[in-house]
Amino acid sequence: MKILLVGEYRENKLLDVTYDLIGFADKLEADKVMLAVGYEEDIPKFDGKLYLADANTLGEYNPSAHKQLVLDVVKKENPDLIVFIHSSFGWDLAPRVATSLKATQFTEVIDYKENSFIVPSCNSKLRRDLKSKTDKTVITIQAGAFTPIDEPSGSPEVENISGDTASNVNFVAYEEAEAKGLDLTKAEIIVTAGRGVGKKDNIPIIQALADKLGGELGASRPVADNAWVDQSHQVGTTGQTVSPKLYIACGVSGAIQHLAGMKKSEFIVAVNTDKDAPINEVADILVVADVLQFVPALTSKLS
Numbered sequence: 001m002k003i004l005l006v007g008e009y010r011e012n013k014l015l016d017v018t019y020d021l022i023g024f025a026d027k028l029e030a031d032k033v034m035l036a037v038g039y040e041e042d043i044p045k046f047d048g049k050l051y052l053a054d055a056n057t058l059g060e061y062n063p064s065a066h067k068q069l070v071l072d073v074v075k076k077e078n079p080d081l082i083v084f085i086h087s088s089f090g091w092d093l094a095p096r097v098a099t100s101l102k103a104t105q106f107t108e109v110i111d112y113k114e115n116s117f118i119v120p121s122c123n124s125k126l127r128r129d130l131k132s133k134t135d136k137t138v139i140t141i142q143a144g145a146f147t148p149i150d151e152p153s154g155s156p157e158v159e160n161i162s163g164d165t166a167s168n169v170n171f172v173a174y175e176e177a178e179a180k181g182l183d184l185t186k187a188e189i190i191v192t193a194g195r196g197v198g199k200k201d202n203i204p205i206i207q208a209l210a211d212k213l214g215g216e217l218g219a220s221r222p223v224a225d226n227a228w229v230d231q232s233h234q235v236g237t238t239g240q241t242v243s244p245k246l247y248i249a250c251g252v253s254g255a256i257q258h259l260a261g262m263k264k265s266e267f268i269v270a271v272n273t274d275k276d277a278p279i280n281e282v283a284d285i286l287v288v289a290d291v292l293q294f295v296p297a298l299t300s301k302l303s
């Protein structure tokens with residue numbers, strides 16, 4: 001199988017998620033080539049071929065130009081799969097490319113098993129196994145699902161390419177989300193409340209353990225969305241990415257979007273009533289218990 005990976009730059013920098021594309025190709029043990037509209041002084045580290053177009057000329061986000069470049073490289077390399085990150089860039093570009101190629105498109109792929117692409121559905125409660133029926137397939141992969149464990153290395157063979165800069169869409173600007181006070185990335189201990197804590201009134205139970213350990217309170221997305229905890233505490237792809245020494249996940253199922261933000265923690269304890277909860281895949285210790293009983297007991301022991 002041959003894969004074309006489409007790397008991503010933002011504000012003059014290669015995005016780290018570009019390495020998730022490489023992790024994906026390596027998982028499939030596929031031949032890989034990459035296309036990136038970026039900068040010569042900051043190219044991705046890998047062994048293989050890199051088609052590099054200049055972002056100074058084409059812009060980091062120019063859907064018409066980028067689509068044409070992808071189609072040009074597809075023509076040269078004839079890949080079976082064209083892979084984007086499931087980002088605003090990938091969301092926009094992947095369907096444009098899939099439509100032009102009359103190819104199947106799968107979005108938010110989190111795994112690949114036995115020739116099937118695994119895609120979450122129903123807010124990650126279910127997983128679909130999808131097989132493509134077209135010669136070429138375009139996919140977007142969920143950030144964090146294929147992050148390589150090893151540090152990036154290698155140096156690609158670079159071929160410079162160029163394209164037409166005309167576009168019927170003008171990129172205006174990136175708008176930063178409002179910066180909130182809490183920086184969880186520096187916390188050494190994080191105790192996170194998931195939906196399993198049941199209701200806002202139970203958050204102080206989790207906060208008490210965090211305080212006792214001298215750590216910070218984290219939250220899964222539903223907990224933040226329900227305003228049980230301020231959004232600045234959210235961990236995951238749309239929250240903060242953390243790597244504390246100790247991460248205690250209380251009533252967190254371990255959806256891929258949550259794992260992406262905390263799986264690099266040094267030691268992970270999960271407290272869950274479900275022994276088969278996906279958080280178990282990354283937990284060093286899984287405590288099968290009700291958080292509302294276990295957490296206060298632990299806090300009290302620590303006293």
Ligand SMILES: Cc1cc2nc3c(=O)[nH]c(=O)nc-3n(C[C@H](O)[C@H](O)[C@H](O)COP(=O)(O)OP(=O)(O)OC[C@H]3O[C@@H](n4cnc5c(N)ncnc54)[C@H](O)[C@@H]3O)c2cc1C
Pocket residue numbers: 123124193194195196197219220221222223234235236237238239240250251252253254255256257258261271272273274277289290291292
């Ligand atoms: C584009 C996108 C981005 C997203 N970004 C994020 C993100 O940044 N961060 C994030 O967290 N999610 C994110 N999500 C949502 C994610 O898919 C999950 O829905 C979410 O992480 C689930 O949160 P949870 O684990 O708290 O809740 P649930 O999935 O409902 O899990 C609750 C868990 O608690 C357990 N439980 C229930 N009662 C108890 C009890 N009494 N004691 C112990 N355990 C109990 C259950 O067994 C279950 O495992 C995103 C989703 C999408 C589509």
